[in-house]
Amino acid sequence: MSEKTYKPGNYPDLPPPPGTVGVYGWIRQNLFSSISNSLLTIISVVLLYYLIDGIIGWFFLDAVFDADSKIACRKIDDGACWAVITRRVGQFVYGFYPEAERWRIDITFLTMFIAFAPLLYPDIPKRKWLLYFSVFYPFFAFVLIMGGYFGLQKIEYSLFGGFMLTVILGVCGIVCSLPLGILLALGRQSNLTVVRTLSVCFIEFMRGVPLITLLFVASSMLNYFLPPGTNFSILVRVIIMFTFFSAAYIAEVIRGGIQAIPKGQYEAADALGMNYWQKTRFITLPQALKISIPGIVNTFIGLYKDTTLVVVIGLLDPLGIGRAALADTKWNGLSTETYLFVALFFFVSCFAMSRYSLWLENKLNTDKK
C-alpha cells in the first residue's frame, strides 16, 4: 500500500482505529480488557446461564399455578407450586378483612397516592388543592378502613392482615417518626443540658436494643405502665414502638445533616438577629434535611422492612399469612414459594422507595456539576 502524501495542515480526520468504538469496542473495553477481566466475564456468563436457566425453569416453565394441594401440584409438574399463593391471594393482600368490604381498602390505597403526590413531587400542578386533600386524608383513611361511621360496617383490628397491614404499619410509622426524629435531633443539638441528656438517652436506648424486644414490650408489658383498666389495640401499640424506634435512627441521620452545615451559616443567621426557632426553620432544617434525604429514606426502608417482625408477636402480616398457609397440611413444605412471593412484594416497594430518593437527591442537588 502506498502512503498518500498531504500538504502540512491538510491531513484528513481519520476514523478511530477498529475495535475501539461501537459494540465491539465497548465489549472489548468493558468485558475483555485483560486476561483476568476476560476470565471474570466468562465466569459471570456461566453463572448467569445456570442461574437464569434454573430460575426460568423453576419459576415459570415447570411451575404449577393452580392445584388443590401440594401433592396435586407435584403430580402435574416438578417446578414451583404457586397454587399456595393463587388460592390465598385475597388473604395475602387483605388479611381477614371481610370480603364484601375490601373495596374500602382499595379506595384508601389508591387515594393514598393522590394524598402523597403533592408531598413527594413539588412540581405537581394544582399542588395547593392537593395539599388540602393530604391534610384531610388521614381522617378519611381512618374512617374508611375502620368503619363505624357514615353507615360503614365497623371492622375489628384483629381482622387486619396481609400486605394491607404492612402498608398501614409502614406508612403510619414513617409519617409519625419524621417529626419526632426532627425534634430529637434538635434536642440532641440543644444548649439546654436537660433536653440534650434526655434526647441522647432516648436515642441511644432505642438504637441499642433490638426492635423485637421493643415489640415484646409493646405486646406484653405496655399495659403495666398505663392506668389499670386501660386497654388499647395492639396495632396502635406496635405503631408507637415503630415510631419511637425509627425516630431514634432518623434523629441520628438528621444530626449528621445539621453538623454538616458550615458554621458560617449559623453566624450569618445570628448576625441577622434571628431567634432560635427562626434559625431552625429557615437556616438549619432546610439544609440539614436536604443533606440527610438518602439517610432518611434508608431509615424508612428499614422501618418498612421491619414491619415483618410483627409476625413474632402474632399479627398476621404477609409472613404471618404465609406461615398460616404453610401450617395447612395441604401446603406443607412450600416455604420457598411463599416466602419468595412475599420477598418480591418487599423488593418492589423498597426498590421504588430507593429510586425515589435518588431522584429527589438529584433534583435538590444545587451544586453545579
Added chain:
Amino acid sequence: MTFFSNIWRNEKSREIIVQIIVLFFLGWFISWLVMNVNANFEALGKDISFEFLFIPAGYDINQYLIDYDSRDSHLRAGIVGLLNTGLVAFFGIILATVLGIALGIIRLSKNWLASKIAYWYVEFTRNVPILLHILLWHGIIINTLPHPRKAISLGDITFLSNRGFYIPKPLAESGIELVYLFLVVAIIFSILFAKFCKRKQDLTGIQYPVFWINFSVICFLPLIAFFISGMPVSLEIPALKGFNFRGGMHMSPELAALTFALGIYTAAFIAEIVRAGILAIDKGQREAAESIGLKPSKVMNLVILPQARRVIIPPLTSQYLNLTKNSSLAIAIGYMDLVATLGGISLNQTGREMETMLIVMLIYLSVSLSISALMNWYNSKVKLVGR
C-alpha cells in the same frame, strides 16, 4: 410584670426556667409510670424479684456451648442463650465480611457484567426484610435437603441433611502440645518480623513480601510440628445411627439458616460501605500514586486502602452491631439465642415479663454502648488533623 418579663427575656434565666419545667414534667411522668406499675402489680398480686433466675429452668436447649440440661437454672439458660447469640454473630460476621468486601470490590471492577451482577445482588438482598431471609433459608434447608438416611456426603466424612450439617470433629491426643508451641512461636515471629520490616521500610524504603512470609510461617511451622510429633489428632467422624447422625461437630439447621441469612443480608450493606469508602478517596491520590510508578496492587494496598479504612471501619462496626441485634430474630425459627431463652421460654414459664425483658435489653444495650464508645475512640484517633 416587668420583673417576670425581664427574667423571660434574659437568655440565661430563660434556659433555666425551661429546663426546670422539662424536669418537672419528666418527674411527673416517671412517677405516673411507677404508680401505674405499682397499681397493676398489686391488682395482679405480682412483685418484682430476680429470684426466678436461680430456680430450675425445666426446658431443653438443642444447641449449647457450655453444658446445660433442663435441671439447670434460668440464669444458666440465659447464659447459654447469650453464648448462642455470640456464636451466630461470630459466624455471621465472618461470612458477611468476606462476601461483602468481595462484592464491594467486584462492584467497582471495570468488568461491566460482573459489576452489574454485584449491583443486582446488593439490590435484591437488601430490599428484602431480614426475617424473610431467615425463614427462606430455614425453609430451604428443612424442605429441600434430603433426610439423614439420604444425606449428601462429601467424601463420607461430612454430611448435609435436613437435620443440619455434620463435620468431623478433631480430637487432640498426646503430643499436640508441640503443635501449639510451634504455633505460638510462629505468631511471635510474625509480629516481630512485621515490625522489623516496617522499620526497615521506613528507613530505607525497601519492601519485603511480609504477608506471604508470615502467612507461610504460620501455616507451615505448626504443620511441620504436626508431622514430627506423629499426627496427634484423630477425627471423630459422624455416623448414621437410627434416624440421625451421632458424633462429629453438628451445625443445626437453625444455626446454619441464621448464619447464611445474616451473613448474606449484611454482606449487601458491607459491599456498599466498602464501595463508598473506596470511592471517597480523592481521585488525585490514585493519580499521584500511579504517576510515581506504583503497581496497581501497590496503589491499592499502600495508598487507597489505608485511607479508605478510616471511612469504612465505623459504618462497618455498626453493621456488625446490626447483625448481632438482628440475630435476635432467631426466635422465629426456634434457634435458642438470648431472646428465645430468657426473653422467650423463661418469660412464659415464670411470668416475669418485667425482669426478663429488663435483663435482655440491658445486655444488648451494654454491648451496643461499649462498641460505640470504642468506635468514638477509634474515630478520634484516626481523624485527619488539620494544620
